[in-house]
Amino acid sequence: MAAIEVHNLCKRYGKVTALDHVSFVVEKGELFGLIGPDGAGKTTLFRLLATLLNPDEGSATVEGCDIVKEYRSIREIVGYMPGRFSLYQDLSVEENLNFFAALFGTKVEDAYELIEPIYKQIEPFKSRRAGKLSGGMKQKLALSCALIHRPKVLFLDEPTTGVDAVSRSEFWDMLSDLKQRGISILVSTPYMDEASRCDRVALCNEGKILTIDTPDAIVRSFDRPLYAVSCSNMFGLLCKARADRGVVDCYPFGSTHHVVANDEFAAGQFVDNMKAQGLSDVVVEPAQPTIEDVFINLMKR
Amino acid sequence: MKEPIISVRNLTKRFGNFTAVNAISFDVEKGEIFGFLGANGAGKTTAMRMLCGLSFPTSGSGKVAGFDVMREGEKIKRHIGYMSQRFSLYNDLTVWENMQFYAGIYGMSARDSAARSTELLQRLDFLNERDTLVGSLPLGWKQKLSFVIATIHRPSIVFLDEPTGGVDPITRRQFWELIYEAAATGTTIFVTTHYMDEAEYCSRVSIMVDGEVRALDTPAQLKKQFAAESMDEVFRTLARGAKRGE
Numbered sequence: 001m002a003a004i005e006v007h008n009l010c011k012r013y014g015k016v017t018a019l020d021h022v023s024f025v026v027e028k029g030e031l032f033g034l035i036g037p038d039g040a041g042k043t044t045l046f047r048l049l050a051t052l053l054n055p056d057e058g059s060a061t062v063e064g065c066d067i068v069k070e071y072r073s074i075r076e077i078v079g080y081m082p083g084r085f086s087l088y089q090d091l092s093v094e095e096n097l098n099f100f101a102a103l104f105g106t107k108v109e110d111a112y113e114l115i116e117p118i119y120k121q122i123e124p125f126k127s128r129r130a131g132k133l134s135g136g137m138k139q140k141l142a143l144s145c146a147l148i149h150r151p152k153v154l155f156l157d158e159p160t161t162g163v164d165a166v167s168r169s170e171f172w173d174m175l176s177d178l179k180q181r182g183i184s185i186l187v188s189t190p191y192m193d194e195a196s197r198c199d200r201v202a203l204c205n206e207g208k209i210l211t212i213d214t215p216d217a218i219v220r221s222f223d224r225p226l227y228a229v230s231c232s233n234m235f236g237l238l239c240k241a242r243a244d245r246g247v248v249d250c251y252p253f254g255s256t257h258h259v260v261a262n263d264e265f266a267a268g269q270f271v272d273n274m275k276a277q278g279l280s281d282v283v284v285e286p287a288q289p290t291i292e293d294v295f296i297n298l299m300k301r
Numbered sequence: 302m303k304e305p306i307i308s309v310r311n312l313t314k315r316f317g318n319f320t321a322v323n324a325i326s327f328d329v330e331k332g333e334i335f336g337f338l339g340a341n342g343a344g345k346t347t348a349m350r351m352l353c354g355l356s357f358p359t360s361g362s363g364k365v366a367g368f369d370v371m372r373e374g375e376k377i378k379r380h381i382g383y384m385s386q387r388f389s390l391y392n393d394l395t396v397w398e399n400m401q402f403y404a405g406i407y408g409m410s411a412r413d414s415a416a417r418s419t420e421l422l423q424r425l426d427f428l429n430e431r432d433t434l435v436g437s438l439p440l441g442w443k444q445k446l447s448f449v450i451a452t453i454h455r456p457s458i459v460f461l462d463e464p465t466g467g468v469d470p471i472t473r474r475q476f477w478e479l480i481y482e483a484a485a486t487g488t489t490i491f492v493t494t495h496y497m498d499e500a501e502y503c504s505r506v507s508i509m510v511d512g513e514v515r516a517l518d519t520p521a522q523l524k525k526q527f528a529a530e531s532m533d534e535v536f537r538t539l540a541r542g543a544k545r546g547e
Contacts, residue, residue: 036469037440037467037468037469037470037472038440038467038468038469039439039440134341134342135341135342136341136342158467161466161467162386162463162466162495163341163495164339164340164341164495164536164540165495165497165533165536165537165540166340166536166537166540166541166543167340167341169537190466190467190468191496192470205469235478235481235485238478251471251474252474252477252478252498252502253498254497254498254501254531254532255501255520255521255531255532292470295469295470296470296471299469299470299471300471
């Protein structure tokens with residue numbers, strides 16, 4: 001039995017199809033990422049799996065329990081951290097933790113060893129009201145509360161959105177630790193670079209899954225030649241490169257532009273073409289595709 | 302040297318005995334895309350609020366768009382553009398109504414506001430959607446519309462607070478092309494972001510740590526200075542040294 005099984009799940013809100021026949025499986029102990037922008041259907045999927053919504057079509061199970069018929073059992077075994085901070089702002093850190101423990105009929109001490117690595121970072125502020133915590137501390141408190149009943153499966157909806165690069169990386173370290181303890185984790189993020197921290201990922205957009213695989217395999221699936229180009233006039237280069245015969249697509253990528261090339265592309269020819277149009281210092285180098293390149297490519301197909 | 306559009310010296314903001322922003326000094330030149338980065342809790346938001354005329358500094362001096370940050374907050378507000386990270390157009394107004402509403406707030410005449418709105422929609426290739434309700438637009442379009450509306454009163458500088466959070470990678474790039482275009486026509490862009498690849502698109506980048514500006518230069522120079530491959534690495538090096546927990 002897998003931790004999560006999703007078959008053809010659909011959810012519509014009026015005319016909007018938020019989730020459009022989505023299927024995937026998360027194995028036990030897996031750290032599975034849903035990678036996609038706003039509007040991809042990530043939050044709807046979490047709400048369905050957390051039994052807060054019923055699907056219009058399709059079915060899903062969490063630890064073998066059906067999300068419609070066995071919602072009570074699911075609520076006992078999953079920990080859910082919604083995207084919006086949903087603890088009680090006017091309760092202290094400690095009060096929130098005790099409250100959530102009481103809801104699940106347990107005590108903080110019983111789970112302390114599990115939450116300790118996370119909770120000890122905010123323990124010095126345990127009498128502070130949750131509403132007065134900084135973003136990063138709120139996130140740690142919310143994760144502690146989601147773990148208080150020792151869930152088998154953890155749902156984390158965009159836990160790193162709006163968080164700086166260093167704190168994000170620390171958060172992923174915490175998730176790796178939880179995975180080591182056998183917890184299955186479904187986590188969503190709009191940051192493509194976080195895909196590499198997952199065992200497998202589903203790239204999703206507008207209610208559909210574009211592809212599912214390990215981050216390595218997804219990157220290897222990029223089947224066109226890719227180059228990084230740069231010069232002193234980057235905006236000019238962007239416009240001119242797009243009009244070049246050997247170029248399928250060109251888009252800004254950090255300090256360079258990425259060029260997706262066709263068979264006609266030759267680096268020397270490209271440099272000459274650009275020079276003929278007034279860009280004399282163009283540099284072309286082969287580039288390694290990233291998850292973001294794959295995502296862009298899949299979106300455009 | 303071109304005339305700076307932002308010029309601040311020792312700008313400081315204290316809340317009780319907590320110094321949120323500690324004596325920051327820098328200039329932003331006309332037409333620059335200035336990236337304003339910092340770890341969570343570094344004081345970015347507080348600094349930006351002072352630059353936008355929303356909060357008065359405790360001490361220091363400076364000018365934004367020609368007005369004094371210590372005394373002329375109201376005038377600053379009227380002369381800058383601002384796009385917040387939270388979507389702030391009206392979903393139940395049409396594209397055109399939103400534009401007229403914001404133009405009105407900035408005191409533009411009906412004729413000027415209509416002409417300017419038409420010009421902006423033309424540039425976005427969006428004239429056909431002028432009577433569409435904003436609420437029914439795809440997210441990427443809402444984002445682009447927010448940006449052009451932030452420039453409706455022809456401000457010389459626009460502040461963008463994490464404009465691309467949660468936006469798909471294609472729209473995110475289209476958005477940056479709009480920024481490039483605006484900068485190329487002389488509008489100064491002051492932008493915060495958590496995407497480090499976007500830091501590379503800026504003319505210059507400042508990085509705040511613990512209330513201070515710890516680094517400020519072109520992305521190429523910063524990478525050289527910190528012997529780093531990418532802006533991501535530069536940022537991590539600086540932010541890791543942060544004393545102030547967030």
